[in-house]
Amino acid sequence: MMTIYDIAAKAQVSISTVSRVLNNPDKVNENTRKRVLAVLEMNNYTPNALARGLVRNSMRTVGVIMADIRNIHFAQTAYTIENHFFNWGFSVLLCNTSKLEKKRDYLRILAEKKVDGVIFVGSVFSDINIERDIKRYLHSTPVVTTNSVINLPQAHSVLMDHNYGMELAVGHLKERGHRNIILVRNSRSYNSANKVKCFHRAMKLFKLPMDDDHVIESSSGYQGGIEAVDMMIESGRKPSALIFCDDASALAGMLRLQDDGYVIPRDMAIIGYDQSDYSLLARPQLTSIDIKIPIFSSIVANTLHDILLGKEVGTAINLSPELVIRHST
Amino acid sequence: MMTIYDIAAKAQVSISTVSRVLNNPDKVNENTRKRVLAVLEMNNYTPNALARGLVRNSMRTVGVIMADIRNIHFAQTAYTIENHFFNWGFSVLLCNTSKLEKKRDYLRILAEKKVDGVIFVGSVFSDINIERDIKRYLHSTPVVTTNSVINLPQAHSVLMDHNYGMELAVGHLKERGHRNIILVRNSRSYNSANKVKCFHRAMKLFKLPMDDDHVIESSSGYQGGIEAVDMMIESGRKPSALIFCDDASALAGMLRLQDDGYVIPRDMAIIGYDQSDYSLLARPQLTSIDIKIPIFSSIVANTLHDILLGKEVGTAINLSPELVIRHST
């Protein structure tokens, strides 16, 4: 491997000059520059980012921590973030973890690797102590969280207004004459608990009956949708509308109902969440709460980038969802 | 930020000793070790991976280059790879790119960042010159490719036997009495071209009619499935069975046909590819070629890890798919 020493020797200049043509080309004489450039080119020189990083104390890398990239919602977010940061000259370290233990390990690893910033996709709180771990390992490294607020000076957050989303959903259902509505939560995360709270608030707002029977706890995706409907049927509850917390489980739940002879939306109205491809793959196509993932994740990326650039950014940024009405309601 | 110098000073030892308790604890006197450990703990010391990396010439990081993480197939692969490497003490840099230009940039970046290895998920060849770029930037860094073979000493590959997969699919359809079968390819990638070739071979093998009319070129996912069926109908071709190259487009294509009054599988048999959740979300559920993504990606990860460990591994490893028969055929 070529180092700037080798290049300097071959080009008959000092390493300072080589470094300069690499970083401040305009501060070196044209002829010298050309000569060095030629040697650089000839030898296929590649700078060592570790050495540079050690001096500059930055590897131009950010860490993205998320529960599970297999979730299409997170995958899209990761995609958008990677894309933006690539254009800004940063790489992204992918950290998949739902377990607190692994999350903490990653925090330490990211700290050791001196990442320039960290993004938490999906709510952070699998444990309230995560705040302490962030402070401990990340010191003052900028952190951007989504769907949860962390009380640390270097932390900023981008939030989706689920209160408004639930208002939209419940309001729409009430308008269609529904009164007995059940929410299917799809995980035990903080974010999921928050949606329940928002649902609660929306039901109260529209003066609709609301108690624990109006919430079913299941998991996300195909299995979650099937199980939720099974639980509903077994428990003997007879709602006229179901709100799911992700489109995949909404679609699965709908299929499960249809297999049982239900006609959607006549016998049951269904609303999904996320506005993903799944909502189009349903028959009837799903009414879904659009949480605008591309825009949302662009904002997340830009927020961290602005911080890295030293710009002042607000502590919390809010984005409102939209209701996309199709034929399942 | 604490460095080993600070720790050494506080513990009244030399930095060598601190370094030793960090890396070879058994080579230092128990009392000294305890003292240093205490100081380490007290001050929340975090080693600087850049400095260490510069000396050891490794950051314990691997790069994963894939076309598009939003594709569930790739997301699952990334998930599995990340998981394995995390357990082995490595981080993964996520590189999303279908464009050759960006692929080359990433090759350079990964080289600069001194990654220990690179994995290409999905066929590499958007341009045949990629081989030259790999040689140029990666020198002798180990590379593992999937679904494509690169002719370089440091390159190894893990392959899915699509020949066998197509044999399974076509054989199954022939058994069900189908003769006029169309393959819907879902991209222009090398991998997709390969599937066409395998389909061709399988059709010949079973002595079924085969010419260019038996292949439709579309894109992947929801849109691709819709478009493919539109193209089929417009062209007036009347196959009795369709093989798609991914489940999402198979499902979309099926829905498009059903919207048109087709009854599946009576009027048209459909086979998907990948055996993902999408195949379960279809009604009837999709017969699909299972390419065993979890096993496949585990093998990929293990192959690279073995290479990093200096073990001898074969140049190419083959894995056979399976046909999961459901109700769309």
Place this chain on the structure above:
DNA sequence: TTGAAAGCGCTACCAG
């Protein structure tokens, strides 16, 4: 068992 010192490859400051 411990410490001194020589790098790893690069940047950035200071002289000239």
Place this chain on the structure above:
DNA sequence: CTGGTAGCGCTTTCAA
């Protein structure tokens, strides 16, 4: 415009 040099924080001989 150019070169010398002092680090960046750590690992790793080599002596003691």
